[in-house]
Amino acid sequence: MRKWNLTQNDPLCLTLAADARLGPTDYADDQIWELVFGKGSPPAVSLQTTYGLRARSMRLFPSFTFQDSTRIDPATFHSQPLIQLLFPNFLMLKYSPFQGIDVITEYWVPESHVISGRIRLLNLGGDAVHIKFEWIAQLTPAEGQRMAFTEIQAVNVLAGETGSLEPVLFMTGGPKPGTGIYPSLGLNLEIPNNGERQATWVLAAVANTNDSFNLARSIAGRNWEAERSRLESLNSQQVEVLTGNPDWDAVFMLTQKKAIESFIGPTENLPYPSIVMTRTPDQGYSLRGDGSDYSHLWNGQAALDAFYLSSIILPAAPQLAKGLLMNFLFVQEEGGEIDWKPGMAGQRGRLNATPVLCSLAWMIYEATEDREFLRQIFTKLLAFLKSWFTPRHDRDQDGFPEWDHPAQGGMEDHPAYSPWLNWSQGAEISSSENPAMGAFLYRECQSLMQIARLLGQREELLEIQTLAERLRQAVEECWDSVEAGYLDRDRESHYCTVGSWLGNQTGPGLIPIEQKFYHPVRLLFHIQSNSGTRPAPNIFIHGMGVTERERIEHLADTQIRWMLDQGRMTGELLYSSIEKIEVQGLGSNDYLNVYSVGYHQVFYSSLLPLWGGIPHPERAVELVEGSLLNPFKFWRTHGIPACAVPPSEAATVCDCASPAWNALIGEGLLSYGYQQEAADLCSRLIDTIIETLKRETAFRRMYRVESGQGQGERDALTGLAPLGFFLDTLGVRLISPHRVAVVGFNPFPWPITVKYRGLTVLKQKDKTTIIFPDGQTVNVEDPAPQIIALEKEAA
Numbered sequence: 001m002r003k004w005n006l007t008q009n010d011p012l013c014l015t016l017a018a019d020a021r022l023g024p025t026d027y028a029d030d031q032i033w034e035l036v037f038g039k040g041s042p043p044a045v046s047l048q049t050t051y052g053l054r055a056r057s058m059r060l061f062p063s064f065t066f067q068d069s070t071r072i073d074p075a076t077f078h079s080q081p082l083i084q085l086l087f088p089n090f091l092m093l094k095y096s097p098f099q100g101i102d103v104i105t106e107y108w109v110p111e112s113h114v115i116s117g118r119i120r121l122l123n124l125g126g127d128a129v130h131i132k133f134e135w136i137a138q139l140t141p142a143e144g145q146r147m148a149f150t151e152i153q154a155v156n157v158l159a160g161e162t163g164s165l166e167p168v169l170f171m172t173g174g175p176k177p178g179t180g181i182y183p184s185l186g187l188n189l190e191i192p193n194n195g196e197r198q199a200t201w202v203l204a205a206v207a208n209t210n211d212s213f214n215l216a217r218s219i220a221g222r223n224w225e226a227e228r229s230r231l232e233s234l235n236s237q238q239v240e241v242l243t244g245n246p247d248w249d250a251v252f253m254l255t256q257k258k259a260i261e262s263f264i265g266p267t268e269n270l271p272y273p274s275i276v277m278t279r280t281p282d283q284g285y286s287l288r289g290d291g292s293d294y295s296h297l298w299n300g301q302a303a304l305d306a307f308y309l310s311s312i313i314l315p316a317a318p319q320l321a322k323g324l325l326m327n328f329l330f331v332q333e334e335g336g337e338i339d340w341k342p343g344m345a346g347q348r349g350r351l352n353a354t355p356v357l358c359s360l361a362w363m364i365y366e367a368t369e370d371r372e373f374l375r376q377i378f379t380k381l382l383a384f385l386k387s388w389f390t391p392r393h394d395r396d397q398d399g400f401p402e403w404d405h406p407a408q409g410g411m412e413d414h415p416a417y418s419p420w421l422n423w424s425q426g427a428e429i430s431s432s433e434n435p436a437m438g439a440f441l442y443r444e445c446q447s448l449m450q451i452a453r454l455l456g457q458r459e460e461l462l463e464i465q466t467l468a469e470r471l472r473q474a475v476e477e478c479w480d481s482v483e484a485g486y487l488d489r490d491r492e493s494h495y496c497t498v499g500s501w502l503g504n505q506t507g508p509g510l511i512p513i514e515q516k517f518y519h520p521v522r523l524l525f526h527i528q529s530n531s532g533t534r535p536a537p538n539i540f541i542h543g544m545g546v547t548e549r550e551r552i553e554h555l556a557d558t559q560i561r562w563m564l565d566q567g568r569m570t571g572e573l574l575y576s577s578i579e580k581i582e583v584q585g586l587g588s589n590d591y592l593n594v595y596s597v598g599y600h601q602v603f604y605s606s607l608l609p610l611w612g613g614i615p616h617p618e619r620a621v622e623l624v625e626g627s628l629l630n631p632f633k634f635w636r637t638h639g640i641p642a643c644a645v646p647p648s649e650a651a652t653v654c655d656c657a658s659p660a661w662n663a664l665i666g667e668g669l670l671s672y673g674y675q676q677e678a679a680d681l682c683s684r685l686i687d688t689i690i691e692t693l694k695r696e697t698a699f700r701r702m703y704r705v706e707s708g709q710g711q712g713e714r715d716a717l718t719g720l721a722p723l724g725f726f727l728d729t730l731g732v733r734l735i736s737p738h739r740v741a742v743v744g745f746n747p748f749p750w751p752i753t754v755k756y757r758g759l760t761v762l763k764q765k766d767k768t769t770i771i772f773p774d775g776q777t778v779n780v781e782d783p784a785p786q787i788i789a790l791e792k793e794a795a
Helices: 209-220 223-234 246-261 304-311 316-328 357-368 371-387 435-455 458-476 603-611 617-628 648-654 659-671 675-696 721-729
Strands: 033-039 044-047 054-067 069-071 079-085 091-099 101-111 112-125 129-142 143-154 156-160 166-170 184-191 196-204 241-242 499-506 509-528 538-544 550-555 561-563 566-585 589-596 700-704 710-714 731-737 739-742 752-756 760-763 766-771 777-780 784-788
Touching: 033 101, 033 357, 044 112, 054 091, 054 101, 054 112, 079 223, 101 223, 101 499, 101 675, 112 129, 112 566, 129 166, 129 196, 129 589, 129 659, 129 784, 143 209, 156 209, 156 246, 166 184, 166 209, 184 196, 196 675, 196 739, 241 561, 246 304, 246 721, 304 316, 304 659, 316 357, 316 371, 357 435, 357 550, 357 710, 357 731, 371 435, 371 458, 371 777, 435 458, 435 603, 435 784, 458 550, 499 509, 499 603, 538 675, 603 617, 617 659, 648 721, 659 675, 659 721, 675 700, 675 710, 675 721, 721 752, 731 752, 731 760, 777 784
Parallel strands: none
Antiparallel strands: 033 044, 044 054, 054 069, 054 129, 079 091, 091 101, 101 112, 112 196, 129 143, 129 184, 143 156, 156 166, 166 196, 241 752, 499 589, 509 566, 509 589, 538 550, 538 566, 561 566, 700 710, 731 739, 739 784, 752 760, 760 766, 766 777
């Protein structure tokens, strides 16, 4: 177990929460903490929370008095705090408030309603010392009462009230009320030369003071050393990366910590631990008491998020990755569909899951080689894949399904389809055939074909091959040689039309169009309600369809998607020409614009066929060198942006790099032999994330590609460092302590060592050295892919 010495100037992310690997967590009342240095009043080494906004603030921090000098602010300490151990629910600090007196502070979250700690004071001087130690609990309640000294069952404690909680602070050693200005429990300690004294404190917060007290006292009675040993053993399974750059090493450790920390549960609605997008002190409390009122950050596990997170936690936590997949299969419907975002309170996204679950299953197999797991889920995965090709999702039955909502493909901010951004075109994404959808499904087919071969499912293999080939051909038809990328197209005309404005109208009336189109177009209506109530318009389109036959299409108000006072409506039919549009039912001040839908948007979904493995090598070169590596399109300082050329008003969204999406595209680079470019992309992302961690002590959902500034939610799991992509770029796939797959040599500028459960892999420019736990060493000088295993295991 590596012992760190991280300072306040290093990359940091210091949240603490209950670890779902060690037992169930409370989805509706999950108390999350964060360690903060030198902030607040007074400045302190402060552990703080808001109990999910039930309190304005709850702070816990120490005070030390020695020879009439009291120190709370770490800026006044003789030596600054060093973070030496950091797990999802445990943190250890070392510092010296006074010369010759070292303090080791450990924080531990044993379950969702408790935070506890142990503080050890060591006398390094030549004489015995007397020191007063106080543990301060500073509660600013939303409503209730501040922490105050009281006795419960003849025990001195601090107790308070905020919202629905009545927290109690308990401390061992017979503490007295603190003498300072802040509510505290204090101990007067005499520490002999080269001796130490220690105390344990526990803060429990449930709905009743006596229950909080009993819970705190029971936690205090646990064997601290045994609990710490258990935590160290569990977390020693993480992948340890040594690059020679301590910032890089730290960001990979913090990424794994935060990834594990995102797991909560299980509940009766999902049988395995699930994930939340962010887990911060302001979150974790449900007013309804069951989590059904949570926002999108806590209301379910989305397939794309689960896929990215699994690439981080594998191979260290295979049971968690398997559990995510099993949660999806648990909610599978009879027809094979799987909900896009099943939640722990029974929430449903009511969309079909992003087609990455077969790929996730294969990723898990590559990290575990658990064939029986694949055998158990193969039939369900096949049914899920087929569900995408039904008329519900492949509306024209051409073998190229359509998305039902931008969120399914991680395209909530797409300039053509976003339903809630006013600068977006706002067209229905189901009107288009999208290369990213084709890439996801093609990759699903490839993954399921590998599983079928492994399990000897020959009949199913042929069926999947047919689906894959149709997809490949359809996606290739989306190629645009001018843009050097794959573009969306209308689902029926199969043209990538450029949108245009056709006319407008205030109030009811007639809009003359009198226009013929080179390619058939689909209409889009933007409605601005200025009357204070939403109108119920009826729209009649007079024109000719693709067969040159006259028709009148009626669009009812039930087809409008409203966002506040703005409505968007996409037509169902295509037109070769339009004579006029009749508008009824608008208020006299309501405003309507008419457009033809444009699909010519260069989003990073246009690059995803590279990850899918669709283009032939020559076309892949065009895509990579014409678009991806083009600094005027996608190859930017801090990663690959969502849009090659974003609308000016969309820069804060579309000019940002998502590590999750960048990792997919980077994997595509690797699959076509661009290892050095993949290493460059990986380095840009990691360096950017490091700067954000230093500046904000948090990850962000995405990062501006020119400035590197973090954007979006703090500690969003899709903003974590791409550990899986990094290891793939390095050419290391960890399977077990006795088995590892390697390929190529190290493309990074320094030797890199990867450690996993006693296995050590040293990657250098021209060779790879593997040291197994028993000391056996293998040197690999052939860059070809190969699996290296201990002789006794291989036998």
